[in-house]
Amino acid sequence: MADNNKEGRDIQTQISRRRFLSYLSGLFIAGGFLLQGFAALKSLFPRVLYEPPTKFKVGMPSDFPEGVRFLPEHRLFIIRNDDRFHCISAICTHLGCTVNLAQYSPPKEYESHSGTAVSETYEFHCPCHGSKYRENGNVYAGPAPKPLPWYRMYTAPDGQMVVDTNTHVDHDFRLKV
Ligand code: FES
Missing domain, CATH: 1.20.5 (Single alpha-helices involved in coiled-coils or other helix-helix interfaces)
Structure with a gap:
């Protein structure tokens, strides 16, 4: 059992x-x-x-007073000199911090590599590791390896200015409006 x-x-x-x-x-x-x-x-x-678009409208020429205007949403500077415009990146070429605008009045004087006297009314300074860029974006101090690039600009059919961050241009580029 x-x-x-x-x-x-x-x-x-x-x-x-x-x-x-x-x-x-x-x-x-x-x-x-x-x-x-x-x-x-x-x-x-x-x-x-x-990714954000590489071409965008930044406004009518009349929106920009003479001198330098920073556009924080696009991290760039639009520079107006009479009716001629150009655009410089505000992104430091070292590690990508946003550079600050340093303005000088009276203008800052310095001697270029070729020995000629230059005076400028503004520069770009990086707050992160101290890189300094001339008015034209060239580096003169700090660890940044390259100048700030200049972006192509053109006028849209509605009259607004357009910046193309995908296309870098030489320092003699100007958009004439
Ligand atoms: S990120 Fe500008 S100097 Fe380092």
């Missing part, structure tokens, strides 16, 4: 072990399907990096 009971218990243990194993394998299969479904869904939404 005792042997029969033990045998019965063994059979029950075997059945519950089999059931457990079949549940477990069912779970693994369901998990596999779920993962595949998730991967398929993810592939429907490609990874895209949305």
Whole structure:
């Protein structure tokens, strides 16, 4: 009688072990399907990096008084000299901090590499590691490896000025309006 009971218990243990194993394998299969479904869904939404546009309107020429105006939303400077405009990046070429405008009155005098006397009314100074840029964006102090780039400007059909940060121009570039 005792042997029969033990045998019965063994059979029950075997059945519950089999059931457990079949549940477990069912779970693994369901998990596999779920993962595949998730991967398929993810592939429907490609990874895209949305970057700000590289061409944008900055306003009418009349919005800009004579001199330098900083546009913080675009991190650049628009410089007006009579009816001629140019645009210089405000992004430090060292590690990307935004440079500050330093204005001088009376103008600051210095001697260029070629020995000629130059006077300027403003410069750009980086607050992060002390790089300093001349009026034309050339570096003269600090760790910045390159000058501040100048961006191409043009006039849109509605008369607004457009800056194209994708196109760098030489220091003799001017937009005449
Ligand atoms: S980020 Fe401008 S000097 Fe370092």
